Amino acid sequence: xxxxxxxxxxxxxxxxxxxxxxxxxxxEFTKAxxxxxxxxxxxxxxxxxxxxxxxxxxxxxxxxxxxxxxxxNTHPETYPKFQKQLGKVATLGEMINFCIRNPLEGKDxxxxxxxxxxxxxxxxxxxxxxxxxxxxx
Amino acid sequence: xxxxxxxxxxxGAGVLLAAGTLPVSMVEMAFADxxxxxxxxxxxxxxxxxxKGNIFVRNWDRGLIRSVAETNLMDPKPDxxxxxxxxxxxxxxxxxxxGLEILSGLRQKVHYVMGEHDYYLDLGEHWKKRxxxxxxxxxxxxxxxxxxNSILTYxxxxxxxxxxxxxxxxxxxxxxxxxxxxxxxxxxxxxWLKKDLAGVDLNTPVIxxxxxxxxxxxxxxxxxxxxxxxxxxxxxxxxxxxxxxxxVHQIQYNQIGNISFHSAMATAWPWPYPESNAKDxxxxxKLTVQMNRADPFxxxxxxxxxxxxxxxxNAAMTFSLTDNSTRTxxxxxxxxxxxxxxxxxxxxxxxxxx
Ligand SMILES: [Fe+2]
Ligand SMILES: [Fe+2]
Numbered sequence: 001x002x003x004x005x006x007x008x009x010x011x012x013x014x015x016x017x018x019x020x021x022x023x024x025x026x027x028e029f030t031k032a033x034x035x036x037x038x039x040x041x042x043x044x045x046x047x048x049x050x051x052x053x054x055x056x057x058x059x060x061x062x063x064x065x066x067x068x069x070x071x072x073n074t075h076p077e078t079y080p081k082f083q084k085q086l087g088k089v090a091t092l093g094e095m096i097n098f099c100i101r102n103p104l105e106g107k108d109x110x111x112x113x114x115x116x117x118x119x120x121x122x123x124x125x126x127x128x129x130x131x132x133x134x135x136x137x
Numbered sequence: 138x139x140x141x142x143x144x145x146x147x148x149g150a151g152v153l154l155a156a157g158t159l160p161v162s163m164v165e166m167a168f169a170d171x172x173x174x175x176x177x178x179x180x181x182x183x184x185x186x187x188x189k190g191n192i193f194v195r196n197w198d199r200g201l202i203r204s205v206a207e208t209n210l211m212d213p214k215p216d217x218x219x220x221x222x223x224x225x226x227x228x229x230x231x232x233x234x235x236g237l238e239i240l241s242g243l244r245q246k247v248h249y250v251m252g253e254h255d256y257y258l259d260l261g262e263h264w265k266k267r268x269x270x271x272x273x274x275x276x277x278x279x280x281x282x283x284x285x286n287s288i289l290t291y292x293x294x295x296x297x298x299x300x301x302x303x304x305x306x307x308x309x310x311x312x313x314x315x316x317x318x319x320x321x322x323x324x325x326x327x328x329w330l331k332k333d334l335a336g337v338d339l340n341t342p343v344i345x346x347x348x349x350x351x352x353x354x355x356x357x358x359x360x361x362x363x364x365x366x367x368x369x370x371x372x373x374x375x376x377x378x379x380x381x382x383x384x385v386h387q388i389q390y391n392q393i394g395n396i397s398f399h400s401a402m403a404t405a406w407p408w409p410y411p412e413s414n415a416k417d418x419x420x421x422x423k424l425t426v427q428m429n430r431a432d433p434f435x436x437x438x439x440x441x442x443x444x445x446x447x448x449x450x451n452a453a454m455t456f457s458l459t460d461n462s463t464r465t466x467x468x469x470x471x472x473x474x475x476x477x478x479x480x481x482x483x484x485x486x487x488x489x490x491x
Contacts (some may be wrong), residue, residue, distance in 0.1 A: 069313035073409035
């Protein structure tokens with residue numbers, strides 16, 4: 001692959017930007033940064049819980065939490081894994097869409113839809129601490 | 138009659154059998170004197186859910202419609218039917234009425250147990266208007282039956298916390314909603330129960346129906362009754378007691394002293410076992426071999442049916458699971474507890490799936 005030469009004008013602007021907004025070394029971050037990133041994540045977890053209990057996600061008012069209290073039985077730690085009904089090794093997002101299509105009688109979410117990401121963040125948070133076990137049933 | 142199997146019970150039900158498993162439970166009371174035998178069916182947790190106007194969630198409707206059809210095809214005919222609670226999802230009149238409309242297809246008398254989903258919108262007003270008292274007892278062919286409303290909770294929670302019944306119902310309907318409150322039978326019914334049981338011979342088999350388990354399994358999801366020990370103490374003097382409960386949407390069984398506990402499956406949807414909640418500890422009876430879970434799944438895999446033989450007050454209960462092998466949990470007189478006749482010491486992968 002050929003890398004496009006960067007125009008010096010643009011590079012100048014990027015460098016200037018770095019100078020202004022990020023004076024510290026690239027590999028340094030502070031406790032405040034860590035806290036910020038954690039709280040950004042927890043915000044999305046919270047939003048995920050809302051989506052997980054949102055009667056408007058599908059078409060029939062049924063919500064994920066009705067069958068998966070505390071995200072139980074979603075097993076994010078086992079993905080990717082083979083799913084018989086999909087006939088392939090699938091991601092967590094594809095299984096979430098399976099449940100949206102079936103019990104919720106809804107339409108697939110795009111895999112990068114903010115609600116899809118939030119659902120995954122919530123589910124993963126509920127399972128925090130469970131050993132990673134890709135492929136396990 | 139000692140053992141019935143599903144095929145014998147459903148002679149002439151070929152079409153429905155082909156369609157799959159039956160979300161209804163059959164209970165048989167068998168006595169040494171055969172002429173005393175009788176059976177009853179047990180249907181539970183249909184969670185009829187209104188979408189809008191006369192449109193209801195199809196899956197939940199189907200589960201209940203099928204259980205009614207299967208019950209009507211049973212041979213021998215059950216003497217009556219027990220309904221284990223949670224007719225409705227959000228306690229609405231429309232949901233209770235729609236559920237009862239479907240249940241009106243049953244040819245037998247139905248005894249109802251109050252579920253939390255029937256109660257917390259209007260504190261059971263519509264349910265009681267349609268069905269009568271929420272706790273009572275009766276005798277049938279030598280067995281004393283008791284129905285309890287076990288889904289009450291602390292008055293402060295019920296009366297002082299919520300803007301209206303809709304909010305209260307929504308919170309209680311969320312199994313994992315931490316704003317919920319533990320279930321209980323309460324002092325009034327316990328006093329009534331004590332009085333009711335005072336007139337019953339201690340050798341009479343007693344069968345108690347409640348919605349929540351009258352044992353403490355997992356408080357987080359209300360697989361729990363706050364005053365369980367006090368109820369158990371009232372039942373202790375009897376030679377043989379069976380407690381049947383709904384609410385948990387899964388197979389559970391246990392033995393505490395003289396009391397055998399059995400749960401019923403839901404006609405609506407299955408629940409994971411509480412131990413699969415990674416963040417909390419539960420006390421699922423060690424005895425319980427978990428229900429078979431299809432994986433990859435059929436979303437309603439644990440909606441099935443069961444029937445029970447009772448010999449000298451001891452139950453043998455057979456569960457049919459959708460897309461899964463049949464389970465029989467029978468009282469083993471040698472160990473003095475209910476055991477899975479096939480899987481108790483020999484689990485298969487779908488039972489250790491969590
Ligand atoms: Fe229920
Ligand atoms: Fe319930």
